[in-house]
Amino acid sequence: xxxxxxxxxxxxxxxxxxxxxxxxxxxxxxxxxxxxxxxxxxxxxxxxxxxxxxxxxxxxxxxxxxxxxxxxxxxxxxxxxxxxxxxxxxxxxxxxxxxxxxxxxxxxxxxxx
Amino acid sequence: xxxxxxxxxxxxxxxxxxxxxxxxxxxxxxxxxxxxxxxxxxxxxxxxxxxxxxxxxxxxxxxxxxxxxxxxxxxxxxxxxxxxxxxxxxxxxxxxxxxxxxxxxxxxxxxx
Numbered sequence: 001x002x003x004x005x006x007x008x009x010x011x012x013x014x015x016x017x018x019x020x021x022x023x024x025x026x027x028x029x030x031x032x033x034x035x036x037x038x039x040x041x042x043x044x045x046x047x048x049x050x051x052x053x054x055x056x057x058x059x060x061x062x063x064x065x066x067x068x069x070x071x072x073x074x075x076x077x078x079x080x081x082x083x084x085x086x087x088x089x090x091x092x093x094x095x096x097x098x099x100x101x102x103x104x105x106x107x108x109x110x111x112x113x
Numbered sequence: 114x115x116x117x118x119x120x121x122x123x124x125x126x127x128x129x130x131x132x133x134x135x136x137x138x139x140x141x142x143x144x145x146x147x148x149x150x151x152x153x154x155x156x157x158x159x160x161x162x163x164x165x166x167x168x169x170x171x172x173x174x175x176x177x178x179x180x181x182x183x184x185x186x187x188x189x190x191x192x193x194x195x196x197x198x199x200x201x202x203x204x205x206x207x208x209x210x211x212x213x214x215x216x217x218x219x220x221x222x223x224x225x
Contacts, residue, residue, distance in 0.1 A: 004156075031211050042200065042215030043157065050211070058212070090156045099145065100204065100211050104156030 002026050004105035006091050012111045013081040021076040021108050023091030029103070030096035032074040033058070034066065036087040037107075043090060049074055050096055081112045117201045122220040125191045133186040133219055135201030140181050143206040147213065148175065148186050150197040157200065157215075160186065196223045 007022045033048035045058030049068040065077040092102040118136040125131040148160040161175045168175045174187040200218040
């Protein structure tokens with residue numbers, strides 16, 4: 001099993017550009033989520049999904065879109081990048097049942113200039 | 114949502130036990146206590162979880178106070194590889210059960 005994979009590992013964007021961060025898992029997990037982590041802080045939930053075709057907002061959803069067309073993939077779209085979106089982004093997945101043990105990807109480090 | 118309080122940082126010597134405390138005085142009766150850790154430049158990884166009884170697994174032990182207002186993660190023999198940020202998280206048993214709310218955690222330094 002590859003687990004949770006994320007691409008790219010690093011990305012630099014200019015303000016106003018758009019891009020998609022990719023996340024895939026091969027564990028047949030129903031639940032997938034995106035977090036961002038700013039320097040010296042814990043992770044904050046952006047969006048999550050409990051299955052294909054179902055998504056919902058987390059704590060900090062503004063400026064981001066998600067979709068879930070398959071069980072395996074959960075891409076995160078930045079619509080118009082802003083310097084405040086400079087962060088490390090983590091994707092996670094789990095079975096949609098207790099104990100909801102989440103598996104995290106290695107992260108994408110995004111810099112917006 | 115119930116909140117957890119952890120020390121910002123702790124130090125331990127290699128091959129000695131480490132006790133990482135967590136206070137959660139407003140925990141509700143059905144909240145689970147989860148611990149995750151984040152190694153440098155990596156995503157968080159699950160360590161252990163419990164509800165009322167103490168728990169052991171291959172990575173660590175979790176000791177939960179009888180009133181559940183605090184818990185302690187125990188690493189029995191710290192190694193250099195255990196240097197990480199450790200997060201104590203309360204997970205609800207329903208509603209937003211899937212969601213993890215991360216605080217700033219405890220930065221554990223292991224000294225050789």
